[in-house]
Amino acid sequence: MSIDIQMPALSPTMEEGTLTKWLVKEGDSVKSGDMLAEIETDKATMEVEAIDEGVVGKILVAEGTQNVAVGTVILQLLEDGEGLDVLSAPIEAPTPDATPKPAPVSSVSSTPEPEQSTASVQSVPTEIEVPAGTAMVETSIRDALRDAMAEEMRRDERVFIMGEEVAEYQGAYKVTRELLQEFGEGRVIDTPITEHGFAGIGVGAAMGGLRPIVEFMTWNFAMQAIDHIINSAAKTLYMSGGQMRCPIVFRGPNGAASRVGAQHSHDYSSWYANVPGLKVVAPYDAADAKGLLKSAIRDPNPVVFLEHEMMYGEIMDVPDMDDYLVPIGKALVRRVGSDVTITAHSRMVGRALEAADILADEGISAEVIDLRTIRPLDSDAIIKSVKKTNRIVCAEEGWGQSGIGAEIATRVMEQAFDYLDAPPARVFQKDVPLPYAGNLEALSLPNAQDVVAAAKGVCYAN
């Protein structure tokens, strides 16, 4: 009986990859531990090892093939004594929804956000100042962030990046890919696994005249460093009567990844949003990722920059401009509507846009506001929208209590109470640590249907 070797999922977020190179050929004998092929994932180039002994039968996916779905049979291995004739037609690559074991789980595969939302994104370019006729370049969010850092490092020699695996490894999520090659080890600094210490060193370097970008492999690990972010970075300008500056960007992936459990899936938006002296940015699309990160690096204040691990691989349009800056503190109307306002940030914007499509089919016109910056929060944009729609749903991926939605709902009630036709509604993660089991994880995270239900609720359309 031949053994089917499938395209493996080599990271929690990988759905497909490029088969860059075969390291064996048909007829080769292999044993457990032998390298079979090189695969480029969304994070890195990795090698696939043989687990079983046998003879390489048929290679089913040619070298250089891109977008090979996880689960696709790439090679059939013959057991001793078998001939090629035993090979049967390989099973078809399963669709992500049907994938039995690897990482892409239902909560991910059920959210085809970027494809569906791109149209809405492009239809409302009113608040981004992009000259007419500017070409758009399809860019992954990962590369948009990288380009932002590279451009700012070229522009200002004081800008450098430090963090775990940012240099030789090219970034745990490949966000710092090739920066080491361009800027050298003096400006792309690998740190030991010591968040508390290197966050403090970053703060000191900022006070000493540099413009550090401190990458946390995830914001979950920044809990070790939160004292320096808040006590040392955010408060110093005030405590010094305006003398001591701390221009620094703390960045990294935030929020729920996929099947990584409670300690690696925490959304810190509301934590940092609570602190005066910080700016807190959470972009949704690639253009904002680039334009806001460039603004963050130039900002004279400490900026917490929250990326979304599940979105690094999303490919979206980025304006082909020399210096594309998106101002911090300005929300963006991603979709114009008249019946209900939906606020969201980061990945939740995609859910909100998806919900707006569904609502449109049911005759409800939703206006979607991408907050983009959590602190300072663009209250004006929200209030203006609510005065038009008279209803609001505040959606976020984090927990509800003391959350971003709680804050927005309060501001709306304080500033536009008489305009409301229904109490503000909130959509948020269930009030439990994020579970590991795929079904429970999907149940605990808010999705487009939750937003739809909340919107119908405030429209009394249930």
Added chain:
Amino acid sequence: MAAKSQKPPKPQTNKKELLHLYREMLLIRRFEEKAGQLYGMGLIAGFCHLYIGQEAVVTGVNAAIKEGDQMITSYRDHGHMLALGMSASGVMAELTGRSGGYSKGKGGSMHMFSVEKNFYGGHGIVGAQVPIGAGLGLANKYLNNGKISTVFFGDGAANQGQVYEALNMAQLWKLPTLFIIENNQYAMGTSISRSTAQKDLYKRGLSFGVEGVQVDGMDVLAVRDATKKAAAHARSGKGPMILEMMTYRYRGHSMSDPAKYRTREEVSEIREEHDPIDMVKNRLLKEKWADLDALKAIDKDIKAIVAEAVEFAKTSPEPDPSELYTDVLLEVGT
């Protein structure tokens, strides 16, 4: 003193230098005594950590470093600021929470800074200044500006994890930073023997390859000489060093500390036998570089400076209410 410590012959000095060091230490002592009084009168609030007894440490370090080198320390910071030449009036007015203070009254005793005088705070979280100080070293190396950073922390902070994270990276990257442990024997009220398994703090960097030296921190000239060597080491690209300054604070941890954890005799023994200012005074008299009248004149000068600082700190207005919302964020483009 332990293995790595040195007992050099009587350190070299001269009349001018020693008189200068005497003045510097006396200013800190008189300033702190006055701050203690003002605290008792209710003019200074909150926490107030006095440096009395430890004057030789910062004074000796300052005598050994160069113009432009940075200092950063904990909340026991008044002495460091005075040593660096920040004005006594500006510091005292910050203690009283007035607009003329270094932080316009918004920082208080524990939070003052001076970019001009290379003082980087004034940090209230025990040990936090240590990686920040290493970060100043990183900036110096990055900018290749020839400066070193000096980081002061106590025997209490020496048990904080982030200190070791900083030591590791400082040695790994050969940062021009001196880690100066002011071992005053008490972490708040817990004596070093009750808090610390291995009490030779100068050895704390050994597993990272950071050299350490134990120094008599009550002897300003010993501090100066040890710091000079260590500064040359750091400045030459060899990386950081640890200096463990053996010192003693006469007062409680903060003004609200009754110091029940040690005997009155322990304190008076140090005051009478090892006082850093008396040691210098005695040498000045012995070398005939000053007589009692000359020293009295210096004392009078210092008292006048402190009196002026107190007057300023009392009369400088409280910050304008409009200051409540300033200095939270800088304007973009500034």
